Amino acid sequence: MMTLKQHFTSSFLYLLVAAVFGFFLRLAATPFSWDIIGNYKYVVHAHSHVALLGWVYLGLSSFIVYFFIPKFKNRNHYTKIFWATQACLVGMLIAFPVQGYAFVSILFSTLFLIVSYVFSGFILRHTSPELKPKKSFSLIRHALFYMVLSSIGPWALGAIMATLGKASVWYKLAIYFYLHFQYNAWFVLAIIGLLVFILEKSKLKIETTSFTKFLFFFHTGIIGTFFLSTLWTTSHWTIYLLSNFGSLSLWLGLFYLWKSIKKPLHPLYIALTPQSKFILKIIVFVFVLKLIMQTLSGIPYFAEIATANLDVVIGYLHWFFLGVISLFLLFFASHLEWIKLSKFSISLYLIAFVSTEFLIFYRAGIVSFNWNYLPNLNTYLALASLIFSLAIISILLQTLLERNNRHKCISKTD
Template sequence: MIQLKNHTNVALGYFFLVGLLGALLRFFFVVPIPANFRHLVHAHSHIALLGWVYIGLSTLIYCMYFSKAAVEKVYQRIFWFTQVCLIGMLLTFPFTGYAFLSITFSTLFLIASYSLTWFFLKKIPAAHRKKNSFQLIRASLFFMVLSSIGPWVLGPIVVTSGSASIWYKLAIYFYLHFQYNAWFILALCGILFFILEEVNLVPQKRQFWSFFWQINAAVILSFFLSVLWTAPHWSFYLLGAMGAVLQVSSFLKLYHILSPLWKSFPLKPFFKLLLKLCGLLLIVKILLQALSAVPFFADLVFNFPDLVIGYLHWVFLGVVSIPLFIFLSRFNLLQFPKGIFWIYFGAFIMTEVLIFYKGIVSYLELPLFPTYFKVLAYSSLLLPLTVGILFFNNFLKNPKTSPKGTEV
């Protein structure tokens, strides 16, 4: 029997390392550190997306649909091959940056992700194939594969145009967009609908499909928001604006679907509170993304990268990671003490305020307060601290059953 709680611990371990790397990057501006800053950035970003979030989501998807299916050997092979790729990246990126070995492990990871997608789509039990939750999971997997076009074209772009070209940056934005706004968000929505389906809380068919097609159209069209910094043809602004509008309308549709079901929602009161908090974080994300449809803000974001960093951390640490904590706890794969969460959330908000503050101050051409970098660096230590406590707490405690009554 696959020990899915151990897979959760692996994901948490990556998150802990990501937090340590993030804090180390901020101490570069406080004390001398004998390491390459840019190389550590690559390691930090790759393990954040491909370690914590990817492993967390794939563990949940397996737990939902495959706990009773006789396919664990295939999944285990894919899982451990993925770990070889991740550990390879973790051991090469900090020392070499983008070089032969790190690129090799990154490429192998893409192949592993294709294998996982094949596994989920091919081996899904027939009883789940037509469920609303799986429609969202399937769409999220499609966009995950689509996002990989970005890394694949980076090599040819470097050879033909160089890493300073707009095509290089557009390839990275393409990858990040379909990871953050499609694979992560749609998968989380799928997990949410699965929890509802477990207690037969199924929305009307028309309501669901309206939400489904709107959010998929929003994902595709909102990519054009990521190209506006290039000052393209006016049609790109129109397409980006349409994506922003559809994004708002799709999540309004989701709210209307969930609202009448909320009292019967099968979550503990604390987790329901956190879902409401996630809703507020999501609203901020949508508003920030919609603002980039305005030429002034598109130029602002391009010229002041702290605003982009703040946005990406807002989505990663808040909009994505908090629901992951909730859902892993819901399936008895994670012990999630309230006190630890509030320390994590306080550190998240504090660091976000400081990052956006730097972007705004840079735009206004004002000086930072004298101890800015020290405050940011020491505040950042709270994030790996809380994740480390979650990891060791989860490692020591052993939940016996999943909501379906299967060993995890």
């Protein structure tokens, strides 16, 4: 039977696949484009689905099961859920590059949603009774709620395509609904829940009053900031009001979260390795800048720029996905010793992240602010994207080498 560490490794392989897809997508915009890319939009669908559902979903679910489900109880049940998830992912991985959104890919996507509901029910039902009153489980429960809520978007797409067509504003709104509650709710709350679990496991007290305020303001902020995704449809003042109220609520919520965990977090932070401290600082820095960008998008001037420039949206989504979510998963897996992170591999990853983001936003600036055109920009962007694949391969090889060395040491001891 596969261990949860191996389950996580499988999610890591999906990250590699997503990175390779990303490289070929960038390459398609250069003079060196290969016909191997096939239909560009089809590969974009495969890239996004593998990244979100193969890498992040499987990675987070591995951590959640590891922490909240008893080791010698109900694991067989989860194994069935895991393999059902894998079947759906492999089906999407094959179908999307071949046919895009069509019968087979929609079938596997639909089955994935159903399996994710089963997973949510499994966690809610089989979490250890002593963990259910914990603040960490409350966060995981809320995260799973938003994961299920986000699925309204994909369910609605079929009906919208059949009745209104892809040109309808409701088509994009359904996609933005899904992405918003995935990125800003399910992913973020799951990450915070895992961090809070570590604090509770160390028997460090989290201040309850501030934590309760955090939950209230954060939930309010999640709902309110969804309207930022609708500003391209209308400039009515009520939408701006709701959007900015949501942004303010998020800042207040995170202030109270910091207030509730600041004291218990300090001794654990001191105990981290210098590399782990560095990665954690990067994650916090990128997350704060993400919130600043999100808040600015509630101002009409910046909202118009984001609406008119696809690179701004792509850069923002990648900034959060690669700089916060993915980097946290790497950090957490390294903390659990599920993967081996070296200075070389993490440096490669950060070089790829910084260079791709700089080039994407610079390209956005060429359109929005008439910045000077950078010759061969798309070629540089493709090369920077290739570094992601090299970084991931480096981490995989170092992890496998570390495991082989451990097995040899154990064999010699025996």
